[in-house]
Amino acid sequence: xxxxxxxxxxxxxxxxxxxxxxxxxxxxxxxxxxxxxxxxxxxxxxxxxxxxxxxxxxxxxxxxxxxxxxxxxxxxxxxxxxxxxxxxxxxxxxxxxxxxxxxxxxxxxxxxxxxxxxxxxxxxxxxxxxxxxxxxxxxxxxxxxxxxxxxxxxxxxxxxxxxxxxxxxxxxxxxxxxxxxxxxxxxxxxxxxxxxxxxxxxxxxxxxxxxxxxxxxxxxxxxxxxxxxxxxxxxxxxxxxxxxxxxxxxxxxxxxxxxxxxxxxxxxxxxxxxxxxxxxxxxxxxxxxxxxxxxxxxxxxxxxxxxxxxxxxxxxxxxxxxxxxxxxxxxxxxxxxxxxxxxxxxxxxxxxxxxxxxxxxxxxxxxxxxxxxxxxxxxxxxxxxxxxxxxxxxxxxxxxxxxxxxxxxxxxxxxxxxxxxx
Amino acid sequence: xxxxxxxxxxxxxxxxxxxxxxxxxxxxxxxxxxxxxxxxxxxxxxxxxxxxxxxxxxxxxxxxxxxxxxxxxxxxxxxxxxxxxxxxxxxxxxxxxxxxxxxxxxxxxxxxxxxxxxxxxxxxxxxxxxxxxxxxxxxxxxxxxxxxxxxxxxxxxxxxxxxxxxxxxxxxxxxxxxxxxxxxxxxxxxxxxxxxxxxxxxxxxxxxxxxxxxxxxxxxxxxxxxxxxxxxxxxxxxxxxxxxxxxxxxxxxxxxxxxxxxxxxxxxxxxxxxxxxxxxxxxxxxxxxxxxxxxxxxxxxxxxxxxxxxxxxxxxxxxxxxxxxxxxxxxxxxxxxxxxxxxxxxxxxxxxxxxxxxxxxxxxxxxxxxxxxxxxxxxxxxxxxxxxxxxxxxxxxxxxxxxxxxxxxxxxxxxxxxxxxx
Numbered sequence: 001x002x003x004x005x006x007x008x009x010x011x012x013x014x015x016x017x018x019x020x021x022x023x024x025x026x027x028x029x030x031x032x033x034x035x036x037x038x039x040x041x042x043x044x045x046x047x048x049x050x051x052x053x054x055x056x057x058x059x060x061x062x063x064x065x066x067x068x069x070x071x072x073x074x075x076x077x078x079x080x081x082x083x084x085x086x087x088x089x090x091x092x093x094x095x096x097x098x099x100x101x102x103x104x105x106x107x108x109x110x111x112x113x114x115x116x117x118x119x120x121x122x123x124x125x126x127x128x129x130x131x132x133x134x135x136x137x138x139x140x141x142x143x144x145x146x147x148x149x150x151x152x153x154x155x156x157x158x159x160x161x162x163x164x165x166x167x168x169x170x171x172x173x174x175x176x177x178x179x180x181x182x183x184x185x186x187x188x189x190x191x192x193x194x195x196x197x198x199x200x201x202x203x204x205x206x207x208x209x210x211x212x213x214x215x216x217x218x219x220x221x222x223x224x225x226x227x228x229x230x231x232x233x234x235x236x237x238x239x240x241x242x243x244x245x246x247x248x249x250x251x252x253x254x255x256x257x258x259x260x261x262x263x264x265x266x267x268x269x270x271x272x273x274x275x276x277x278x279x280x281x282x283x284x285x286x287x288x289x290x291x292x293x294x295x296x297x298x299x300x301x302x303x304x305x306x307x308x309x310x311x312x313x314x315x316x317x318x319x320x321x322x323x324x325x326x327x328x329x330x331x332x333x334x335x336x337x338x339x340x341x342x343x344x345x346x347x348x349x350x351x352x353x354x355x356x357x358x359x360x361x362x363x364x365x366x367x368x369x370x371x372x373x374x375x376x377x378x379x380x381x382x383x384x385x386x387x388x389x390x391x392x393x394x395x396x397x398x399x400x401x402x403x404x405x406x407x408x409x410x411x412x413x414x415x416x417x418x419x420x421x422x
Numbered sequence: 423x424x425x426x427x428x429x430x431x432x433x434x435x436x437x438x439x440x441x442x443x444x445x446x447x448x449x450x451x452x453x454x455x456x457x458x459x460x461x462x463x464x465x466x467x468x469x470x471x472x473x474x475x476x477x478x479x480x481x482x483x484x485x486x487x488x489x490x491x492x493x494x495x496x497x498x499x500x501x502x503x504x505x506x507x508x509x510x511x512x513x514x515x516x517x518x519x520x521x522x523x524x525x526x527x528x529x530x531x532x533x534x535x536x537x538x539x540x541x542x543x544x545x546x547x548x549x550x551x552x553x554x555x556x557x558x559x560x561x562x563x564x565x566x567x568x569x570x571x572x573x574x575x576x577x578x579x580x581x582x583x584x585x586x587x588x589x590x591x592x593x594x595x596x597x598x599x600x601x602x603x604x605x606x607x608x609x610x611x612x613x614x615x616x617x618x619x620x621x622x623x624x625x626x627x628x629x630x631x632x633x634x635x636x637x638x639x640x641x642x643x644x645x646x647x648x649x650x651x652x653x654x655x656x657x658x659x660x661x662x663x664x665x666x667x668x669x670x671x672x673x674x675x676x677x678x679x680x681x682x683x684x685x686x687x688x689x690x691x692x693x694x695x696x697x698x699x700x701x702x703x704x705x706x707x708x709x710x711x712x713x714x715x716x717x718x719x720x721x722x723x724x725x726x727x728x729x730x731x732x733x734x735x736x737x738x739x740x741x742x743x744x745x746x747x748x749x750x751x752x753x754x755x756x757x758x759x760x761x762x763x764x765x766x767x768x769x770x771x772x773x774x775x776x777x778x779x780x781x782x783x784x785x786x787x788x789x790x791x792x793x794x795x796x797x798x799x800x801x802x803x804x805x806x807x808x809x810x811x812x813x814x815x816x817x818x819x820x821x822x823x824x825x826x827x828x829x830x831x832x833x834x835x836x837x838x839x840x841x842x843x844x
Contacts, residue, residue, distance in 0.1 A: 016478045050500070056438045058507040067518060071503035074496035078472070081493035085480040096489060100522070101567050145523050 002169035003127070004029055007039040007137065007159035012174055012233035013079050014044035016086070021233065023086045025174070026132050030092060035127045037166065039137045039159040040083055042075025050075060065110030069139075069149045073098070076136035076155070084134050094132040097122065099139035099147070104158065106140035106148045113140055113148035115157065118165035135162060153214030160217045164224035171226050172239075175212055178232035179240035180205070182409040183262040187400050190410040194260060196241045199228075201260040204352040204386045218242065245354050258362070259353035259407040262400055266347050268298055269321040270379070270390060271328055272313040275338025278305035285335060286312055289327050295320045299348070299381045299388065309338070313379060315390065318344055346378065347396045350388040351403060363387055369406035375399050424591035425549070426451055429461040429559065429581035434596055434655035435501050436466035438508070443655065445508045447596070448554050452514060457549045459588065461559045461581040462505055464497025472497060487532030491561075491571045495520070498558035498577070506556050516554040519544065521561035521569070526580065528562035528570045535562055535570035537579065540587035557584060575636030582639045586646035593648050594661075597634055600654035601662035602627070604831040605684040609822050612832040616682060618663045621650075623682040626774040626808045640664065667776050680784070681775035681829040684822055688769050688815060690720055691743040692801070693750055694735040697760025700727035707757060708734055711749050717742045721770070721803045721810065731760070735801060737812065740766055768800065769818045772810040773825060785809055791828035797821050 006029065008022045022038070029036045050071050054063040080096035087094035102123065106113035126133045137155025140148045150157050156173055163171035178193060180202065185191040197205075199222035203215065212230055221228045221242065231239030276282055283302060290297060299315045316324045325342050332340045356362040366387055370377060375398065379390035391399055404410060428451065430444045444460070451458045472493050476485040502518035509516035524545065528535035548555045559577025562570045572579050578595055585593035600615060602624065607613040619627070621644035625637060634652055643650045643664065653661030698704055705724060712719060722736045738746045747764050754762045778784040788809055792799060797820065801812035813821055826832060 016475070019479065053438070053500070053504055054507060057441065057504040057511070059511055063507050064510055067503040067506045070518070070520070071500060074499050077496050077499075078475070078493060081489040082475055082479040084489045085476060085485050088486055089479070089481055096492070098492070 001033045001035065003035040003037070003166055005037045005039060005159050005163040005166070005168045005171045006174060007155055007172065008041070008174045008233060009155065009176075010041040010044040010047070011176055013040050013042075013083065016082065018233075019079070019083050019086050020090075022174075023083060023090055023092070025233075026087065027090060027092045030132055037123060037127070037133045037135060037162060037168070038083065039135050039155055039162060040076060040079045041137050041155040042072075043079055046075040046078065047072060066146055069110045069113075070147045072149055073136070073139040073147045076138050080134045080136045087132055087134070092132050093130060094134055095126050096134035096136075098136045099158070100141035100145075102135055102162075104140035104161070106142055106150070108142040108144070108146065108148065110146075110148055112151040113142070115140060115150070115161045118161055120162075120165045123162075123166065153217065156214040156217035157220060160220045160224070160226055160228065163226045164220070168226065170229055171221065172229045172231055173213055173217070174231050174233040176233065177212055177230070178235050178237045179230050180212055180242070181261065183400055183404055184264070187264070187397055188262075188404045188410075191404070192409060192411040194240050195238065196243060197260050198245045198354050199242055200245070200385055201352050201354055202242050204350065204383075205261050205263045213242075258355040258359055259351055259409065260355075261352055261409065262403050262407075263350045263352060264347055264396060264400055265350075266393060266396065267318050268315040268346060268348055268390075269318045269324075269342060269344040270313060270315050270346050271321075271324055271340070271342045272311060273328065273332050273335075273337045273340050274311050275309045276312055276332075276335060277337075278308055278310040282310070282335070283312065286328070286331055287314070289331055290314075290316070290324055293323060293327055295324050295327075299379055299390065301379050301381060315346075315348070315379075345393050346390050347393040347399075348388055348390050349396075349399050349403065350386050351407070352386050354385050356387070357384055365406060366403060369402045370399055373398055373402045375402075423455045423457065425457040425459070425588055427459045427461060427581050427585040427588070427590045427593045428596060429577055429594065430463070430596045430655060431577065431598075432463040432466040432469070433598055435462050435464075435505070438504065440655075441501070441505050441508050442512075444596075445505060445512055445514070447655075448509065449512060449514045452554055459545060459549070459555045459557060459584060459590070460505065461557050461577055461584060462498060462501045463559050463577040464494075465501055468497040468500065469494060488568055491532045491535075492569045494571050495558070495561040495569045498560050502556045502558045509554055509556070514554050515552060516556055517548050518556035518558075520558045521580070522563035522567075524557055524584075526562035526583070528564055528572070530564040530566070530568065530570065532568075532570055534573040535564070537562060537572070537583045540583055542584075542587045545584075545588065575639065578636040578639035579642060582643045582646070582648055582650065585648045586642070590648065592651055593643065594651045594653055595635055595639075596653050596655040598655065599634055599652070600657050600659045601652050602634055602664070603683065605822055605826055606686070609686070609819050610684075610826045610832075613826070614831060614833040616662050617660065618665060619682050620667045620776050621664055622667070622807055623774050623776055624664050626772065626805070627683050627685045635664075680777040680781055681773055681831065682777075683774055683831065684825050684829075685772040685774060686769055686818060686822055687772075688818065689740050690737040690768060690770055690812075691740045691746075691764060691766040692735060692737050692768050692812060693743075693746055693762070693764045694733065695750065695754050695757075695759045695762050696733050697731045698734055698754075698757060699759075700730055700732040704732070704757070705734065708750070708753055709736070711753055712736075712738070712746055715745060715749055717746050717749075721801055721812065723801050723803060737768075737770070737801075767815050768812050769815040769821075770810055770812050771818075771821050771825065772808050773829070774808045776807050778809070779806055787828060788825060791824045792821055795820050795824045797824075 084094045084096040103119035105117040137158040181191040183191050228242040301313045303311045375395045377389045381388050506516045506518040525541035527539040559580040603613040605613045650664040720737045725733045797817045799811045
């Protein structure tokens with residue numbers, strides 16, 4: 001007998017019929033002998049309805065956060081009561097709690113509160129009485145008794161935090177996809193569902209994973225070593241287990257797979273300063289004003305200096321490109337740099353896998369595969385479990401497919417993944 | 423400077439526009455130098471929407487009460503956040519609380535909980551900071567932290583209970599009528615708005631007053647001596663003050679008015695047993711089984727016995743008539759009564775006024791006025807401040823108008839009251 005926390009998002013509880021589906025999954029786990037805690041989001045569309053009312057009332061884009069959080073928290077409160085009613089109707093004893101009732105204590109950073117402590121007492125009591133416990137996701141309460149919310153995707157965080165507090169054996173995140181894939185199946189039709197992936201790989205696959213799981217929840221799960229499983233609300237299947245490196249490997253498999261998957265990001269733009277006098281501190285002088293303007297920088301590459309001059313390239317989100325370029329021009333002038341230019345027509349491809357740590361040759365195999373397709377690499381950056389390259393955006397599909405094939409990630413049976421509308 | 427509790431019902435907060443109207447009334451009172459606490463209900467239609475979801479989820483007419491109360495409580499929670507946002511937008515510092523946040527402690531009788539205690543600390547602190555305090559009506563919290571609701575019209579009760587706990591100078595109940603009238607203006611177009619009325623009169627005028635104020639709130643206000651004022655949300659005007667007998671009488675007026683108003687009730691039906699052997703305990707033998715079946719009895723009349731036989735008549739709600747008749751027939755047979763019959767075509771008229779206590783001749787003036795119109799009186803029952811008669815329902819309008827005129831209740835300037843759709 002295990003203790004399982006199950007989380008269902010807004011589209012999984014979007015109607016009474018779908019809530020019945022959720023109830024059946026919870027009961028199925030209960031009947032398999034497990035203790036079950038279910039975390040749910042607001043019904044699809046409800047948060048938007050409440051936001052609209054708030055904007056109408058406050059007539060500003062940012063209504064007062066304390067009241068907004070209390071308002072939005074009603075969305076999940078509605079869902080937990082309905083799910084509990086359905087569970088009881090289907091014969092399963094159940095009990096529901098708001099975040100404040102559990103006592104999910106958070107700080108007072110309304111709309112992006114952080115969980116500080118969870119009181120697990122009432123949940124444990126209910127589980128001992130054989131009840132399925134239903135908890136409102138996304139919400140907590142601060143020390144003053146004000147209701148807080150955890151921000152976008154906060155229900156995932158609630159589920160993981162509850163799993164950690166209860167020492168759950170697994171935290172199951174039900175979504176509208178059936179697991180984590182080696183890459184986006186819309187780009188590579190033979191993309192394969194991964195049976196397991198490590199927390200680190202999942203974090204590095206953010207640009208794929210963010211559609212499936214809130215990064216914050218993955219970090220949280222990693223920190224507290226809560227095994228996470230991503231499954232489909234609508235189809236049967238084992239999903240993808242996200243776990244610690246080396247844990248729960250299938251029998252007979254002695255090694256981590258080399259590569260877990262390929263991520264890509266079309267949202268970046270590239271900025272370059274050419275002919276910067278190469279003195280100590282130039283990187284800080286270039287990036288300081290960018291950071292001060294709260295613009296996040298992703299990749300940074302500096303070439304070796306040539307005749308006392310060097311080139312410097314970095315990437316930012318496309319939305320920040322114009323602002324970053326303006327700042328960079330001023331800065332370049334001040335530094336006596338020769339030229340500044342930028343490019344928004346790029347894409348970043350990343351190869352991710354804990355296995356690459358102990359395998360030489362991953363990088364060269366990657367560069368070979370791209371060269372074979374005639375794809376020019378503009379920037380390279382590496383970390384322990386990731387190699388990223390920037391290429392022309394027109395090569396996104398071609399490059400991703402080439403790498404998927406080169407690292408033998410294609411579905412072994414050559415199946416093409418059916419992709420639901422997103 | 424006074425402390426005023428203002429309560430606005432569902433139709434007064436039915437849209438953002440109407441909530442703005444509520445905010446303006448609160449700000450007006452604040453600017454007049456008063457401390458203001460506002461109690462609001464769920465937006466019109468919201469409770470019905472939530473009930474529909476609950477019935478769909480539970481697939482029973484009575485969903486589990488703990489979850490239902492939590493579900494319904496979200497309705498008022500939405501309103502308090504929106505009102506607070508509007509108040510702040512209009513420049514008035516404000517703060518809102520759910521019943522649980524104030525700590526309106528109730529028993530655990532879900533859907534009809536009774537208030538046991540109110541913690542006034544945070545409200546007092548906010549008032550001292552110059553804030554308008556907005557509180558969710560209708561809801562509380564029990565000792566276990568479960569959310570409870572106070573039942574239909576519970577927001578009135580919340581307002582009065584808060585006013586009592588805070589020692590408020592006045593509890594203002596805003597409704598869609600502009601006060602309490604001498605009788606229903608749809609029946610008597612010259613009905614007059616009362617400037618004041620006593621708690622006792624208001625209670626006896628229940629059948630009129632229930633459309634304006636929850637009886638339970640009036641009882642509560644009377645018990646804790648909280649002056650209540652009924653006003654219109656949509657029109658300016660002083661409304662009707664409900665207060666203790668003799669308090670706050672206008673200068674120059676030495677006496678209570680003779681009659682406060684005329685109530686009527688079309689919802690009763692009459693049941694009669696004829697020729698019951700007159701022995702001690704017959705009333706108990708007749709009414710015992712009725713009470714056991716949870717049927718509420720209103721008027722009871724027993725005529726003096728004649729040749730060892732007596733007649734016995736009582737009234738019940740029309741909805742209970744069939745059941746009551748069935749029980750009565752069985753009982754009459756057992757008792758050897760001669761005959762049983764009933765009548766659903768009746769109406770009860772009641773003359774109400776604390777002034778009648780010290781004035782002889784009210785009853786005879788009432789009977790004369792009805793006789794003058796050829797109206798036959800079927801039953802009479804009296805209390806200290808009320809005389810009720812049962813007459814044929816076809817005489818409802820004629821009888822009410824005759825009494826209204828006989829007791830000089832008509833509007834002195836002969837105005838006809840404009841009645842909004844109800």
